[in-house]
Amino acid sequence: AIVAAIAAKLSDGPLKGRRIVLTSGPTHEPIDPVRYIANRSSGAQGTALARALRDLGAEVVFITGPASVAPPEGVEVVAIETAQEMADAVSAALPADAGVFAAAVADWRVTSASDRKLKKSKDGLPVMEFVENPDILKTVSHLKEGRPGLVVGFAAETNDVVDNATAKRLRKGCDWIVANDVSPATGIMGGSENAVILISDAGAENWPRMDKGAVARRLADRIAEALTDRG
């Protein structure tokens, strides 16, 4: 559902006149009316990026799962819960100059989601069947018509970050992958800082660990440069 649609007071920055679709936050996949599968994304990095893109003058469509931080003002907020709802919202928001997919989308959902609260079964254990969710990043990257000029994915890895993220970039067909290490020891998932590796066709570029707001501003600057270069 569209919670707010505000696109006032756009600033006069390098992204003026550019429409950017940005996903953020976790998705929740229902198991039954009371239980769901979630992930530890706070939405902090995506929200900071929305703010940074807005500050450069972009028209931002901010498609967000149930995040623990409030969305910024001056962007069009589309609040969703599940991966399927996020995919539908992205489709509806295109075309755009750039698509930036920072959300931690559930890869799977429970096919057997019940409209009644699951009771313990005879052997005491639930039966859960899964089906793959739509792959938003891959779908948008491979659009024949209306593919955004720049498609950016995120990769939250816990090991072999550069290798996994480089493989992900090729597999998905996106232009950039913003990769980070979300091992619990790093404190990044749900924390205030981020240490990012930007993967592009030029290779892997290590950014120093910094505040998520600083990561967002640097990434927004790079997006502005790329869109300017491409016209």
Place this chain on the structure above:
Amino acid sequence: AIVAAIAAKLSDGPLKGRRIVLTSGPTHEPIDPVRYIANRSSGAQGTALARALRDLGAEVVFITGPASVAPPEGVEVVAIETAQEMADAVSAALPADAGVFAAAVADWRVTSASDRKLKKSKDGLPVMEFVENPDILKTVSHLKEGRPGLVVGFAAETNDVVDNATAKRLRKGCDWIVANDVSPATGIMGGSENAVILISDAGAENWPRMDKGAVARRLADRIAEALTDRG
């Protein structure tokens, strides 16, 4: 972990000198470092009850999962994440005059919880094996030594509320069940109001729908009466 241990300024009410162990909120059961199974409990009813019991003078040990409302002041807060951690915290907090188990505890956890982020397997679907979590209410109700004089469970039902809750009271061996209908249409799970049925050996007592604070105060009064009657 114990986040705060504050038991100052206990009031002079009918629960003065009584120690009450109270669980509240959801539990989160990890699937891997970034994913977990959760439930829609906000912790609002349990938090309101902690406040009401404190206001009647009780020493409250408030064992809470990751709730979306802040714990009250003047209670001993023990913050946990999983059902197993909650069970351990309850054990450590006993003996007590009453045990009130308002948390929405996950019935199961994922045995195969991974310390690395799960990747899509060859067929694209995860393999999740479950094991039953400890049954805190049943365990405490059946304690041979140190059973609290009053054991209260909660039952969140989506259908056949009285039948399910009455059966739950007998199955668990507790004294009371505070039952409610959490069907999405009621707006109770995560909302500000509650409509409760109190199940005891005297039968089922329907309370009118009211603010969760009012439910908490009425239940705290009943707990105070019961503890006074039993000496």
